[in-house]
Amino acid sequence: MTAFVSMLAYTSCAGACVLLGGLLARIERIRPLWLETEFRHSIIAFGGGVLVAAVALVLVPEGARLVPSAPAAASLVLAGGLCFLLVERLLAIRRRESPQFIAMLLDYLPESVALGGMFAMEAPGAILLAALIGLQNLPEGFNAYRELNALPGSSGGRSLVLMLVLIPLGPLAGSIGWTIGPGHPVVLGSLMLFAAGGILYLLFQDIAPQSRLERHWAPTIGAVVGFCFGLLGSMLVR
Numbered sequence: 001m002t003a004f005v006s007m008l009a010y011t012s013c014a015g016a017c018v019l020l021g022g023l024l025a026r027i028e029r030i031r032p033l034w035l036e037t038e039f040r041h042s043i044i045a046f047g048g049g050v051l052v053a054a055v056a057l058v059l060v061p062e063g064a065r066l067v068p069s070a071p072a073a074a075s076l077v078l079a080g081g082l083c084f085l086l087v088e089r090l091l092a093i094r095r096r097e098s099p100q101f102i103a104m105l106l107d108y109l110p111e112s113v114a115l116g117g118m119f120a121m122e123a124p125g126a127i128l129l130a131a132l133i134g135l136q137n138l139p140e141g142f143n144a145y146r147e148l149n150a151l152p153g154s155s156g157g158r159s160l161v162l163m164l165v166l167i168p169l170g171p172l173a174g175s176i177g178w179t180i181g182p183g184h185p186v187v188l189g190s191l192m193l194f195a196a197g198g199i200l201y202l203l204f205q206d207i208a209p210q211s212r213l214e215r216h217w218a219p220t221i222g223a224v225v226g227f228c229f230g231l232l233g234s235m236l237v238r
Contacts, residue, residue: 007119007178008171010130011112015170017134018104021141022163047139051107051199054132058125059114059196066189076190080197088205101147103202104140105166108133109173110195116174117181117188133170 060077067073084106111133118126141163148159181188 003119003122004178007116007126007174010119010127011115011133011170011174012167014112014115014130014133014137015108015167017137018108018141018144018166019160019163021138021143022145022160024138025142025145026160043139043142047136047143048203050132050136050139051203054111054129054136055196055199058129058132059111059192059199062114062118062123062125063189063192063196066185067193072190073193076193077197077200080194080199081201082197083194084198084201085205088202101144104137104144106202107195107199108137108166109169110191110198112170112173113177114188114192114195116177116179117185117191118177119174120178120181121185121188 063076064073067076087106088102111129115126115129115133118129145159145163148162149155177188177191
């Protein structure tokens, strides 16, 4: 299997986790209600922990390696946060605010571009990033399905079709990264840092506040467990 085909396979599997999360969310609600609530918040927190791992262990280290200028690297992270803020506010103004779905889409696409570039450059962290994208897409798909279904006029089938359409976007974005990565490593590194800033914004703006429950510890531990998955993978590929 060539590296390009491997990249397409990994990005496709990572994208398929969105649909898998949506299918899991179709399972009848858990009883009692308190367990349903705590489970959902734990899923959100786990996805947040994986996102932190992706930022701290892959996107920022690899991006900083390709963009060695500290001021430039910091500016790119800040620009990513500001850009994601503007996109989210624009969608909110148009009354299309769906935090989980927006977060899933905004971090999935730039990460897939970065993943394609890492495969093209044979970076050791490529498979780790693919695993982290899949791990975060699973809980994000789960919660995005519940969120989309709560909107007026939505249905389970329509939500799943929307998630199915997202799957080929991963290989497409990865192919873009494959094309620009080897010849323009600074561009690839810039995209990684930009995505890291955007993900950090989404974490603290949308995901972390939704994960917290009064007098419940499971969601908080879920975030720690999610980060530990990323840390374990990072240490195994060294």
